[in-house]
Amino acid sequence: MTIPARTHSTVDDQIAKDILFIKGVNKFYETQSGTTHALENINLTIKEGEFVSIIGPSGCGKSTLLKILANLEKPSSGEINWGEKSSKDQIGFVFQDSTLLPWKNVLENSLFPLKVKKMDTRENLERVEYLLKIAGLDSFKKAYPNELSGGMKQRVSIVRSLSFDPKVLLMDEPFGALDAMTRDKMNIELQRIWNETKKTVLFITHSINEAVFLSDRVVVMSPRPGRIDRVFTIDLIRPRTVDVRETIDFVKYVKEIREVLGNDD
Numbered sequence: 001m002t003i004p005a006r007t008h009s010t011v012d013d014q015i016a017k018d019i020l021f022i023k024g025v026n027k028f029y030e031t032q033s034g035t036t037h038a039l040e041n042i043n044l045t046i047k048e049g050e051f052v053s054i055i056g057p058s059g060c061g062k063s064t065l066l067k068i069l070a071n072l073e074k075p076s077s078g079e080i081n082w083g084e085k086s087s088k089d090q091i092g093f094v095f096q097d098s099t100l101l102p103w104k105n106v107l108e109n110s111l112f113p114l115k116v117k118k119m120d121t122r123e124n125l126e127r128v129e130y131l132l133k134i135a136g137l138d139s140f141k142k143a144y145p146n147e148l149s150g151g152m153k154q155r156v157s158i159v160r161s162l163s164f165d166p167k168v169l170l171m172d173e174p175f176g177a178l179d180a181m182t183r184d185k186m187n188i189e190l191q192r193i194w195n196e197t198k199k200t201v202l203f204i205t206h207s208i209n210e211a212v213f214l215s216d217r218v219v220v221m222s223p224r225p226g227r228i229d230r231v232f233t234i235d236l237i238r239p240r241t242v243d244v245r246e247t248i249d250f251v252k253y254v255k256e257i258r259e260v261l262g263n264d265d
C-alpha cells in the first residue's frame, strides 16, 4: 500500500471536499445547580483529510463538541451535518485515558472493535496488521498492556480506533498524560499515521505547540460559553520534524495563538 506523502500542510481547497458541517451549535446542560451554557453558536466546516485541533481554556466545551459530533450528546440547538450520511457511522475515538483490555494482547485489543462490530473480514485484519506496523508495534503484537509504556498503549488505542477504517478520528487530549519526550514522539507517530491513512482528524489539546505542530487548522475557543474566537491556518511544510518548532513561522503561530488565548483571561 503506497500512498503519496503529503508535502503541504493545508488540504487542497480545490480537491478536498467538505465532510462535516457544524452549524449554529449551542449546548446547555441542565443540572441541579442550574443551567450551564457550554457551547455558543459554533460554526465550522471540516474538509476530508484535514487535521484540525481545538484549543481553549478548561471547561470551554471542547469535549462537549466532540461528544456532539460522536452523537453521544445532542446539541440544544443547531445542526451537525455530514457530507455523506455514512460518515456519521464511521467515527473512531481516542481519549486521554483510553483503556486497553488487560487480559488481551496488543493484537487482540487492536482487533476488538472488529470483533464487536462483526467486521473481522480479511481486509480489516490485514489493515490492523499494517497499522501495527506503521505504529511501530509489529514486534509487540503478543505483549499485554501491563508490559507496555504509556506511549505504546496510546499507539495501540490509535490502531484500535482505526481498525474499522473510520473516515473521521476524534481525539480528546490523547497525549495529555504522557511525559514531554514521549509526547513529542507520539506527535511524530501520529503525523505519520495520519499521513499514511488520510483520515480526517479532530484533535483536542491544551498544548499550543502540539496543535501547531500537527494541524492544518487550529480552532481557538473562548472561555465558557465556548465560542470560536479564531481559526488559524497552519501553513508549514509537511512532513514536519521537531526542528520545525525552531522556525520563525512556527514561533509566530504559537505567539499569535497564545495572544488570542491570553486575551480571554
Ligand SMILES: Nc1ncnc2c1ncn2[C@@H]1O[C@H](COP(=O)(O)OP(=O)(O)OP(=O)(O)O)[C@@H](O)[C@H]1O
Pocket (backbone or CB within 6 Å): 029, 030, 031, 036, 038, 056, 057, 058, 059, 060, 061, 062, 063, 064, 065, 224
Ligand atoms: N454531562 C454534563 N452535565 C452537566 N454539565 C456538564 C456535563 N458535561 C460537561 N459539563 C459542563 O460543561 C462545560 C464544558 O465541559 P467540557 O468537558 O466540554 O469542557 P472542556 O473544554 O473539554 O474542558 P477540559 O479542557 O477541562 O477537559 C463545563 O462547565 C462542564 O462542567
